[in-house]
Amino acid sequence: MRKIIDAHIHLDHYPSHDIEQVVNGDSTVDALIGVSYNLASCIQNQAFSQKFKKFKSAFGWHPEQTLISGNDFSQLIDWIKVSNQDMIAIGEVGLPYYSRQKTKIPIEGYIERLETFIHLANKWKKPIVLHAVYDDAPIVCNLLEKYDIKKAHFHWFKGDLQTISRLIDNNYFISITPDIVYEKEIQELVRLYPIEKMMVETDGPWPFEGPFQGRITHPNMIHTSINMIAEIKQLPSVDVYRQLYKNTTSFYHL
Template sequence: MIDSHVHLDADQYPDPSGAIKRAHDAGVSAMVVPGVGPASNRAVLELARKYPGIVFPALGFHPERFEHSEDGARAVLDMIERERASICAVGEVGLPWYGERAGDAGVIDAAKLTLARFARAAVALDLPLILHAPHARAGEALAIIREAHVTRAVFHWHKSDEQTTRAIIGAGYFISLSPEVAYRARDQDLARMLPADRMLVETDGPWAHGGQFAGRLTEPAMIKEVVAALAHLRCTTFEEVAAATTANSRTLFRTKSS
């Protein structure tokens, strides 16, 4: 199994080797670790060098980080180009939704232009996009990446209406499901409607989850429970869900088994 989105460079993981071992013991053989800005991207690359074949790095510019500057965006784009051979994706990038400034039309317009730049870079370098585009932002992000002719992308921890979801699927993109699928009706409805060949699984660690995960540090090992919940919801076997989501991750990110 693969955790398609975990911020292993976060302070909550002072010893990533422990989380990696627990993931391995749970059957999680690899994890995609997206950066969120220049410093994070450097840390992600270092993790990948330390854990080759297990940590697959992506370089990004998180849209909710309003302290980001034009210089920061340019630095990340330059790093993506330099590190093309070392990374599996461009991300985490996208459009802001949370916080007061995310409702500012000027902020959104600027974020759309920035996302378009990263989308064009992904196309030029033949890399997939990892998208942060919650709720109504999903449709806006979809329009931007389609205009840029992006062919490979995942809408991470997707939260949008059925019409937008079907448009994303119809465009050939992937959607990832988080631990919320084990306890939240919205995510469970999404899990039932997704085609097997469009699903990924993720933890988005260290983000804390509820339900059976409440009070626990979010780690890649939780993917085993996410897959079990999906199998139950879809009336299929654990093995089938694990195989499908792993194959989908490898297709999107073009990673090889460790």
């Protein structure tokens, strides 16, 4: 049986009646990496990790929201410090690229928050899960290099050729979503990026188009992604399954 791991999912954002099906509804899904959005999300994901053996938590603060206040951020960081043994990574953290396309919010405060998370990842030797695309990715690379971070996972990455080369040179990982089926930009990224530094994800419950239109985002969509990766890389699908599984278990110490 071809086992899969969803390397990035927001399980706490699903309707409660769908959660059991998402976690246990397909026997090919071997593990899920659940990233957090804020403190309440961290607490919920901690509970999920205690309830579901295959669910692994990452704790962080998603950047695509109003900048968290100093007091709230201190409360979040204090909670993570106490609870860090219950997480396998820092995440999801990064910079608010999409929010800044809508309103010209200053980025400096977000960079400061991100640097705190990167410092903690370095201190605890934890992987870090990053929301960093297009023009924001080089800024994040600067911080990762400053702290000599080795285990960085750029989820649903998008960027120019220069930044792609930089990620490859630094041995950073990326993860591919089901939009690989219909997005030329992601297909080209897969063509360029070493499969040894690649994972697969859903970013669920984020909805997808094409053959997934109108369907609840489920980790089993990853099978379609893997078959597309195999086609682009011109490799046997069984080898791609094996490599992606190995990459994810090794990166996250599963």
